Amino acid sequence: MNKKNVYMDHGATTPVRQEVLEAMLPFFSELYGNPSSLHAKGRDVRKAFEEARRVTAASLGVEPDEIYFTSGGTESNNIALRGAAKKHGSGHIITSSIEHHAVLDVCKDLEKQGFSVTYLPVDKYGLISMEEFESSIKPETFLVSIMAANNEIGTVQPISEIGAIAEKHKILFHTDAVQVVGQMPLNIKELNLDFLSLSAHKFNGPKGVGALYKRKGVKIDPLYHGGGQERKLRPGTENVPGVIGLSKALELAVGELPQKAEELAKLRNRLIEGLVRIDDVVLNGHPEKRLPGNVNVSFKYIEGESVLLSLDLHGIAASSGSACSSGSLDPSHVLSAIGLDHQTAHGSIRFSLGRGNAEEDIDYVLDIIPSIVDRLRQMSPIRKESC
Amino acid sequence: MNKKNVYMDHGATTPVRQEVLEAMLPFFSELYGNPSSLHAKGRDVRKAFEEARRVTAASLGVEPDEIYFTSGGTESNNIALRGAAKKHGSGHIITSSIEHHAVLDVCKDLEKQGFSVTYLPVDKYGLISMEEFESSIKPETFLVSIMAANNEIGTVQPISEIGAIAEKHKILFHTDAVQVVGQMPLNIKELNLDFLSLSAHKFNGPKGVGALYKRKGVKIDPLYHGGGQERKLRPGTENVPGVIGLSKALELAVGELPQKAEELAKLRNRLIEGLVRIDDVVLNGHPEKRLPGNVNVSFKYIEGESVLLSLDLHGIAASSGSACSSGSLDPSHVLSAIGLDHQTAHGSIRFSLGRGNAEEDIDYVLDIIPSIVDRLRQMSPIRKESC
Amino acid sequence: MYNEKVVEHFNNPRNVGELPDADAIGENGSFKCGDTMKIYLKVKDGIIEDVRFQTYGCGAAIASSSMLTEIIKGKTIDEALQVSNQDVADELGGLPPLKLHCSNLAADALHDAIANYKKKQGSVVKD
Amino acid sequence: MYNEKVVEHFNNPRNVGELPDADAIGENGSFKCGDTMKIYLKVKDGIIEDVRFQTYGCGAAIASSSMLTEIIKGKTIDEALQVSNQDVADELGGLPPLKLHCSNLAADALHDAIANYKKKQGSVVKD
């Protein structure tokens, strides 16, 4: 079999699609003015920039003045959480134990600053419980932040139910939708959301640019100060080409939903079915409530990075929640939170599908994997019997 | 006379030069991997990214692990100042009254958080006094932040003297060098600097990317949390094309110094000489200690925005420190700090020269200006006699 | 930033200058932003026959001044008194929100001129 | 991430498997990262005649295991005892700093095997 190039790490990042790059290009060397400048070179760029805001807002079904452009999902999360915390001064925050570090570690830092935080546990599928959520709400709770879908195991949370409870108790609701925007249909206005974070490079837009949706009327304090751009919430000369790229990528991605999501889910299911047919391979995450492109399995008795490396030698790009691969020694907090034992967690691999993946890619992976697994298992001192 | 397109707002932003855009292009759609990914697509990008860090560091004469990539000058300033403040918990900061808002407003915010701040006054040229600086140092002073050169009036501070005093008193020294990097030669290692901020779009690199130099061994606390990129000081998926562009633009710009600066200074002097020949036009900023590309003059009896607008109608892009142009009603804090009366401040215009400007541009501007000034003065109820 | 009509008035302002034989002069200035307008009226039989202005200010201030003079020329004093800042901005096809205050200059200077005119005429004009 | 030599050893590890008639077996595991190595030695006249390994772990752990077996094959027990984790990493042409701990596995398992071997031989080997 010939070595192919199969990219199945769309959860990590995606290529910029051609139409997006083309939309960006004029803004490097021709339309290069600073949008804050009063002269024609500035005004032309301001116009295009605000049009990009309009397109972004329209793609999300919100108002243009509810969109703040940032440098990515991490910054969007930090601005929302820290901004709300700074505004409130003190109080209680609720989040889940499987958030991305850009939420989880912000919460830990806020604890150091005197806030109290509840980290909701999740069940074996990665779902939080609505009862536990509701009963964790205290009079001093001002914010709940629950990710729309998990980046590692793909589990999709019931954010509309969370929103309803948050509304009932009058607490702010933030969702990290970095993995969802552009991949699944989303109706912000029906979700009682106060904040939503997104990042362009997850939906075939450029790296280093994202956005925060903040519901009109919701007040937070800025973290950084400067020239007053983005209505003072995110100062600094605007990343104009990046924002143009974000808006174009989002418009295209959302325009292709829900069909694209259905196609992706078919590929995903084909891959999952093929993988779990292998002995001692288990699916991580929820069997149905999962991102259309996310496949996460654990190969028992072997370690994730060695699987990853073997896949790489066959031209397949995937990722792992394994300790060794990230340089840290512990398996990912997500895999621990869903209750995987150390060893199963270490054998986890994520294949994240996206634009450009086709059936033949799935079949190629399914053809390759058994020999990889066999080889590594034969090398392993750990056996079914011994576990 | 035909309308020309003359861009003299390089202090606001600059076009991305062709070589820089070409260096960036492969990183959108071919080399699109996430530098944190372990597979080949990620490793190739990590390699290029770290090579860009090496080039950036070499261009600045520092070590690669002293460079942190950010989303721009604003973020670099915020990370340095707030990070040092967070680390120290309390204490005293010294800055100047003519800093960019990305330093000034950070200091004001830190005051709200309990830090004390001295805002050093400047003389009529925009220079701080070394005596005042040194005598403002208290036992609890931990940081001084003085910009290398002012963005409005172009005045270059004696940062090597400031550094020597900071070293003597063992306080951290940050400089906002956003207007200096790539425009003037700079030797960080001779300057006793602990932090330096720069922004790519000021030296023909892309918007939305910058860097912070942090001297090895100096410890600050991160402001934002996330995936741990940039050694946890600036988390978030890296803006790979942006960083590649920054490093290329910096390498080219620094490679062209000091010659480029001398050429620019010649053009600058030609423009200044021509302008001050007009009645009641005064130069703002220092006659010699100024950025090679900066010209800032006040046209008495007329208002800056109307000059700007008139220039714009002739295809000339400049900027103003006038109240009306920025939407705020007060004239810029810089023009106030150098002691300009309200009206002179309101009549100020900045021409900032850069790559691509030639003698004929200067001559075109000098040809056009007198009629603009005449026309507006004839319209004005304010006269020499009445002032 | 500005629409075409504003730019046109800025570029070719109507009725710029002084009126040496003005029947009334009005002035208004914003201490905050420094803009200043001076308006000169020539009134005959209660009708504004001629008008001139001088303005120190931004593009919006100059265009508003010019537009105001166009609006009031030929109007009676009492009609002119009805002209509001909003009317001037509307007639210009709108101004950027941040610039609306600049258009205030013009109508306020006019009202000052009319007040001066009435003062000069004494109680005669009072009713 | 890994150099060519590491990848080559990972891809074609030497001496993988068990030795049913081993004279000594050693084992080492990192509780923290979960990596585990088992090493089998066949010793004759104090010389390591044959060696096999089984490893559960990342690429660095597997490559280090393979390299270790190559290094020690044909060496005396005492020579083998001198082999350090650093030697293994050096022989591989270096490992990423974060992965150095993975190479520790191999030499430590070997030392465990040699200790077991000596124990089995009793005091005879003691001096």
Ligand SMILES: Cc1ncc(COP(=O)(O)O)c(C=O)c1O
């Ligand atoms: C002196 C100075 N500092 C900081 C900045 C902020 O840089 P940026 O807008 O790229 O964040 C600028 C430019 O706007 C500047 O001129």
Ligand SMILES: Cc1ncc(COP(=O)(O)O)c(C=O)c1O
């Ligand atoms: C769920 C989630 N949140 C936040 C982020 C951070 O986004 P970025 O790296 O673009 O800042 C990511 C991606 O890394 C993510 O998957």
